[in-house]
Amino acid sequence: MFYSEVEIGQKAKGRVGIMFTFLGAIKPHSIRRIKIVNMQSYFYLGFIVILLFSASNSHPEFINFITEAEPTNFLDGFSIQELEEQQNTDVQCAQSPEFCPAAIYRSYDGSCNNLKNPTWGASQTPYGRLLPPKYGDGISSAALAKSGNELPWPRSISLLLYPEVKIEDPKFTLAAMQFGQIIAHDMSLIAEPNTATQCCTQDGQPLQANQLPAGCFPILLPEGDPQRQVTNTKCLNFGRTLTTRDLNCPSASGATDQVTIITHFLDLSNVYGSNAQVNQMLREFNRGRLRVAQRNHREWPPQANNVSQSCPFARSTTEACYMAGDVRVNQNPQLAVLQIIFLREHNRLAQILSELNPHWDDETIFQEARKINIAMYQHITYYEWLPIFIGVTNSYNNKIIFESKGGFVNDYNPKVNPATLNEHATSTSRFYHSLIVGFLDLLSKQRQVLGNIRLSDWFNRPTVVESGDNFDQLTRGMITQPESKANQFVDKEVTQHLFRPPGQPFGRDLKAADVARNRDHGLSSYNDYRVLCGLPKAHSFDDFLDTIPKENVEKLTLLYEDPDDVDLTVGSSLEKIVPGTLAGPVNLCIFTEQFYRSRAGDRYFYENGSPNTGAGFTLDQLNEIRKVTMARLLCDNGHNLAKLQPFIFLRISFSNQLTSCDNIPSVNLLHWKEEKLGTSNADHFF
DSSP states (O other), X not given: OOSOOOOOEEEOOSSEEEEEEEOOOOOGGGOOOOOOOSHHHHHHHHXXXXXXXXXXXXXXXXXXXXXXXXXXXXXXXOOHHHHHHHHHHOOOOOOOOSOOOOOSSOOSSOTTSSSSSTTTTOSSEEOBOSSOXXXXXXXXXXXXXXXXXXXXXXXXXXXXXXXXXXXXXXXXXXXXXXXXXXXXXXXXXXXXXXXXXXXXXXXXXXXXXXXXXXXXXXXXXXXXXHHHHHHOOOEEOOBOOOBHHHHTOOOTTSSOOBEESSOSSSSOHHHHOSSHHHHHHHBOOSTTOBOOEEETTEEEOOBOSOHHHHOTTOSSTTSOOBOOSSTTTTSSHHHHHHHHHHHHHHHHHHHHHHHHOTTOOHHHHHXXXXXXXXXXXXHHIIIIIHHHXXXXXXXXXXXXXXXXXXXXXXXXXXXXXXXXXXXHHHTGGGGGGGGOOSEEEEXXXXXXXXXXXXXXXXXXXXXXXXXXXXXXXXHHHHHHSEEEOSSSOOOHHHHTOBXXXXXXXXXXXXXXXXXXXXXXXXXXXXXXXXXXXXXXXXXXXXXXXXXXXXXXXXXXXXXXXXXXXXXXXXHGGGSOOOTTSSSOHHHHHHHHHHHHHHHXXXXXXXXXXXXXXXXXXXXXXXXXHTTOOHHHHHHHHSSSXXXXXXXXXXXXXXXXXXXXXXXXXXXXXXXXXXXXXOOOGGGGOO
């Protein structure tokens, strides 16, 4: 390590042993050494230095969580349109493969990653859990207060605790938030019924109890609600997630568990799909390429066949509306931009690989390009993005990242279940809805603001991305405009206007939905997770003062009857941020545990070497991948992004100045050139 540290800790109780270790404040003068071992590490270490020096301004105390985790048990014949519809509706239990061949490429559905537990991490399997579920009836109904009364309405919580107060983050750009959504969409997509569940009348009134369909969890609006006052809306639609009970899936715990229909791995499933049939729909089957639509001499994702379903707010069926490995590709403009970047990167890689290895067939080119694309994405996630959110020191101490010495890490542990934790997908990752900015800047090459677009005008309408020079202008805006500060304040564009229909004054409420989803998934209380993460159990509301400011503790007393009633997603969102991170103590605990599992439980993780099977990279190839940054991907796949700051998740500064793309390191694909003809690698894919 190249920092000084002091450890004190208290062993946490619970199924997962998590050690709190408070580290001494890291200041520039306390850094003992920085060892540059090769040019690949030089560029990355510059980023770490920026983070450490930046963090020193706030006198940080980093929290370290030492984890000893016990594993939790838990196109043929189709048209393109049928496959597209199946991507949305075909929800069933994952079947354990009878045989897992020694494949050198990861499967599309995530199966056979773990050879002894072949469904671990596979699509259409349950989320993992850190604590047992907490349902009102012990089976599946929404939790009740300790007294047996109903918990406070989600909308009431949203209105009181999550107002709009605009505070810019002083260090990080909107790209950090947006890349986080790419990661979230790669790890989790809840299973929902084939047809939309209507939990309110068409004019937004509550249904009678005997008329309420199964699977409904309507969000009711209290008196005085601004939307209710203007439109008389009293009910917002909210359907429950399909579970192992709904689908008759086996559950190792015997409890009701929610199911994700995509893979749990960081495998760019949002680009490549989470099963072989969807992947076929996305491929060109020519020189390893993904399908694209050509417009204005640029490559865009293929057009969705059912525009009214994929882009319900489109003005016409000829508007750009995308099809990708994830059905949420069209959700907002900057999400679409990043999806397009990874699509174009695949085809860029495929083009170069096909030229370097003209003897490779389509399948080999495709799989090698996919493998490299996923590896670069994993590297950016772990070494460029995660240290911002969970802290540099915390990342090193918990074996989330490693000081590169030019070798393999080889930390795969077949006893670690890589499943996306319900607590992470349903609570912790949703805290970062506070980073959202409601108006997206359009910037010129000189970084002058040319205008902006309102987020709620362009939900599920990606056509704005292709208009004029918007692709580059939105990209420059994303990497220059600051994200909102990580706190309890949330932009009205998502608390009052989420998915607002054209011409309507209001939409849905993302934070109310977050609270409702927390209860839908039966997450234990915030107090339970405090204990799991090494904090003392709160016996009174005042006991929350060690992590939550007094004014928010007072608001909790207005909403909840007892400290044990406080929802995880609510309590954790009010915590004081741990300096040097973007999370409070409980969120940091869950976040760290998730990303330890996501790498240690992934046999194909890019830093694992498998020289005997061919599943990994050669050491030369791995060290090339370690050069990549998100800035490089933007340089290679934007339209005319000639100058960027080297670390696009950080705001432009003296230590992160605009520079020519020529100066940003790139991956040398000559290390993938085969000198001799041999057996196609694709022969080893299943």
